[in-house]
Amino acid sequence: MTLFRLDASILPPTSASRALGDLVEAEWLAAHPGDAVVRRDLADEPVPPRTWANAVTAGHTPDGERSAEQRDAVALATALADELIEADALLFTVPLYNFGVSQHFKTWFDLAYADPRLGPGGTSLQGKPAVLVTVLGGNYGPGTPREGWDHSTPWLRRVLEDVWGLDLRVVQRPFTLVGVNPALDQFADLAAELKADAEHLARTHGQELASTRGAA
Numbered sequence: 001m002t003l004f005r006l007d008a009s010i011l012p013p014t015s016a017s018r019a020l021g022d023l024v025e026a027e028w029l030a031a032h033p034g035d036a037v038v039r040r041d042l043a044d045e046p047v048p049p050r051t052w053a054n055a056v057t058a059g060h061t062p063d064g065e066r067s068a069e070q071r072d073a074v075a076l077a078t079a080l081a082d083e084l085i086e087a088d089a090l091l092f093t094v095p096l097y098n099f100g101v102s103q104h105f106k107t108w109f110d111l112a113y114a115d116p117r118l119g120p121g122g123t124s125l126q127g128k129p130a131v132l133v134t135v136l137g138g139n140y141g142p143g144t145p146r147e148g149w150d151h152s153t154p155w156l157r158r159v160l161e162d163v164w165g166l167d168l169r170v171v172q173r174p175f176t177l178v179g180v181n182p183a184l185d186q187f188a189d190l191a192a193e194l195k196a197d198a199e200h201l202a203r204t205h206g207q208e209l210a211s212t213r214g215a216a
Contacts, residue, residue, distance in 0.1 A: 001032045001035040001036070001088050002037070002089075003025065003088065003089050003090075004083050004087035004089070005021065005037055005038070005091040006039075006092050006105075006108070007042065007043065008094045010097075011043075015093075016135040016176040017095045017133050020093065020133045020171055020173060021093035021133050024131050024133065024171070024203075024205060025037065027206025027207045027210055028089065031207070040080075042105060043104065047080075047104070047108045049107060050069070051073045051077075051107075051111055052073070052107065052110040052111045052114060054070045055073035055077045058070035058074050073111070073114075076111060077111050077114045080111055081124070084112065084124075084125060085118075088128075089131075089209050091130070091133070092131070092132045094133070094152070094156060095134065096134060096136045096152040101152045101155050102152070109159060118164065125166055126164075127165060127166075127167050128165075128167060129169075130166040130167065131202075131209050132160060132168060134153050135172070135173045135174075135176045136150060136172070136173070136175070137176050138174065138177065138184070139174040139194075153170075153172060157170065169205040171201045172198065173194060176191075178190075
């Protein structure tokens with residue numbers, strides 16, 4: 001049994017998304033002790049920005065005419081796809097940055113999507129169990145002053161759930177900047193409650209991930 005885990009936070013020591021991911025992973029390992037966890041840390045090893053373009057152009061270039069950069073890009077796209085396809089379950093921890101998707105995650109997704117097995121029409125991940133952990137520095141939920149400013153979570157759900165067809169569960173924790181940004185101090189009680197709720201949901205989804213049919 002293998003769990004694939006991808007982390008996108010640029011601040012590993014203080015990452016709220018990684019902390020929630022640890023709870024999911026702990027439940028997986030409790031159910032599958034000694035099994036493998038394949039890790040890809042996009043802060044430690046980001047996908048080079050030009051790699052996607054090289055992989056795309058390689059698709060329109062005969063094998064014998066491809067540049068070294070194109071060949072390397074195709075090889076990396078294949079490796080990224082292999083990690084996802086060969087795993088029994090998937091865990092993604094992806095923070096909201098500046099109201100949008102993490103650039104590291106977007107670059108990773110674009111390259112993985114360049115592999116035909118995961119690209120348009122590809123069904124290699126259909127029904128695979130997965131958990132998405134995402135955290136927001138503020139709160140962009142219904143009725144808040146910045147409702148609708150989270151342009152990351154809907155996109156993440158779209159590509160993971162609708163494009164790749166994953167059996168997706170989502171853990172979201174807002175207000176992670178409470179206690180960091182003094183302007184948010186008034187929301188300390190609410191932030192603590194939301195943190196506890198997210199931790200509970202992470203454990204629950206971790207248990208579900210470990211027991212799903214696709215991970216059996």
